[in-house]
Amino acid sequence: MTRTPERFSAVDALTRIREGDLTVEALAGACLERIRARESAVHAWAYVNAEQVLEQARALDRAGPHGPLFGLPIGIKDVFLTRDMPTQYNSPLYEGFSGGVDAACVTLLREAGALILGKTETAEFASSGRLAPTLNPHDLSRTPGGSSSGSAAAVADFHTPLAIGTQTGGSVIRPASYCGVFGFKPTWGMVSAEGAKTFSPSMDTIGWFARTADDLILVNDALVPVEPGTPDFRLEGARIAVCRSPVWGQAGAETREALAQESLRLAAAGAIVTEIDLPEPFDQLVDVQKCIMLSEGRATFLAEYRKDPERLHAGLKSQVENAAGYTLAQLREAHDIAASCRREFDAIAGEFDAVLTPSTVGCAPPATEGSGAMLFNAIWSLLQTPCVNVPVSRGAGALPLGLTVTGPRYSDRRILAVARAMR
Numbered sequence: 001m002t003r004t005p006e007r008f009s010a011v012d013a014l015t016r017i018r019e020g021d022l023t024v025e026a027l028a029g030a031c032l033e034r035i036r037a038r039e040s041a042v043h044a045w046a047y048v049n050a051e052q053v054l055e056q057a058r059a060l061d062r063a064g065p066h067g068p069l070f071g072l073p074i075g076i077k078d079v080f081l082t083r084d085m086p087t088q089y090n091s092p093l094y095e096g097f098s099g100g101v102d103a104a105c106v107t108l109l110r111e112a113g114a115l116i117l118g119k120t121e122t123a124e125f126a127s128s129g130r131l132a133p134t135l136n137p138h139d140l141s142r143t144p145g146g147s148s149s150g151s152a153a154a155v156a157d158f159h160t161p162l163a164i165g166t167q168t169g170g171s172v173i174r175p176a177s178y179c180g181v182f183g184f185k186p187t188w189g190m191v192s193a194e195g196a197k198t199f200s201p202s203m204d205t206i207g208w209f210a211r212t213a214d215d216l217i218l219v220n221d222a223l224v225p226v227e228p229g230t231p232d233f234r235l236e237g238a239r240i241a242v243c244r245s246p247v248w249g250q251a252g253a254e255t256r257e258a259l260a261q262e263s264l265r266l267a268a269a270g271a272i273v274t275e276i277d278l279p280e281p282f283d284q285l286v287d288v289q290k291c292i293m294l295s296e297g298r299a300t301f302l303a304e305y306r307k308d309p310e311r312l313h314a315g316l317k318s319q320v321e322n323a324a325g326y327t328l329a330q331l332r333e334a335h336d337i338a339a340s341c342r343r344e345f346d347a348i349a350g351e352f353d354a355v356l357t358p359s360t361v362g363c364a365p366p367a368t369e370g371s372g373a374m375l376f377n378a379i380w381s382l383l384q385t386p387c388v389n390v391p392v393s394r395g396a397g398a399l400p401l402g403l404t405v406t407g408p409r410y411s412d413r414r415i416l417a418v419a420r421a422m423r
Helices: 010-018 024-042 050-063 104-111 149-154 173-179 213-223 253-270 280-300 302-309 314-320 327-349 375-383 414-423
Strands: 046-047 073-077 115-120 162-167 183-185 207-210 239-243 272-276 354-358 387-394 400-406
Touching: 010 024, 010 213, 024 073, 024 115, 046 149, 050 115, 073 149, 104 115, 104 213, 104 253, 115 149, 149 162, 149 173, 149 207, 173 183, 173 207, 173 375, 173 387, 173 400, 183 213, 207 213, 213 387, 213 414, 239 253, 253 272, 253 354, 253 387, 253 400, 280 302, 280 314, 280 327, 280 375, 302 314, 327 375, 354 375, 354 414, 375 400, 387 414, 400 414
Parallel strands: 073 115, 073 162, 239 272, 239 354
Antiparallel strands: 046 115, 162 207, 183 207, 183 387, 354 400, 387 400
8 A cells, every 4th residue: 555645754754854755845745635634533733734845845945955854744732932933831821822942952853954844732831731632543542651741642633744842840741652553751851851841840851753763763863962873782691681560469450461471572582681670679669759749730830820929730739739739948958859760760670772771551541531641751750760661562442552661861862772773
């Protein structure tokens, strides 16, 4: 069956554009047509201006190929400033707001030749406010996951080959798993967060979604300030640790089966698979992550709280008002525990090529139950490690399910290479 342009991977589309077999306008037009056909069901987009997109696509065609992402459409989570589009954060406080400048990562994407397709839906301020209206394209009764809901769903439903998101707890890896796409959360601080609405500055990380690992690598090379190039990696002889993590007791049957089957598959491919358990201090990390996230959220949303408390969502007000009751002594201790465990995990994971662990409790739950639990993501966000969601299986109702590949901080390129080798 012949694939239409909106279904091309980013690497495939880029190759065709550079070879003259596809125009930027044709690719953008195909994506816009898919959005027109599906947006009323999926609700992935907070803003798309089709006329503006096509005008910019034609300008790129006239300029000719330049940059590592030339002509590739990309969705931007609506917590990033964009100079020519509104940035509304899914908040009534910012309806119609436009900052008039680009966030740092948006600037980098434009400089790399990418075509900004539009703004994708998010949970309010990528936090605990209003949920995004987005639905899971595999089953419209299910959540796509939060808070990068629109970015994951847009890539999964062929609206765009690439989309940018953010993660504080599990907002890249969880929706990637639920929507059956690749998602990458780099090591904390590897991509500038300037111009993105913060939630928890010590954990907030810019991430992105794609339909292949090679596409993740393509974006990484454009956004990360180090020499491009991801190492070749073979599963044969690879040292893979399987870590069920401290919250394994809450894993659903589908996640347990997926991790078991993928472990067997890796071993059959020649990998040396070793099960590891994290030391006792790691048992505290879900609670530690929550303490830091909510405590830092007090400062993050203080300005909105003082400006217009009546219009600020109750979940955000509760953070500013410290409804959880965290003390500064608890916050200091939480940061100390996190710092100690980061060093310890780097040492543990450094003995392996990668660590394999669950991405989610199970497949996407009904949308009426919220956007799903970040249990299996929270400790990696706290530890600031690079994480890739790799789609590995299907559960009940053919819903997708992923697993996470992680490793020590700053092992991003090796982790991406392992994810590519796995699929």
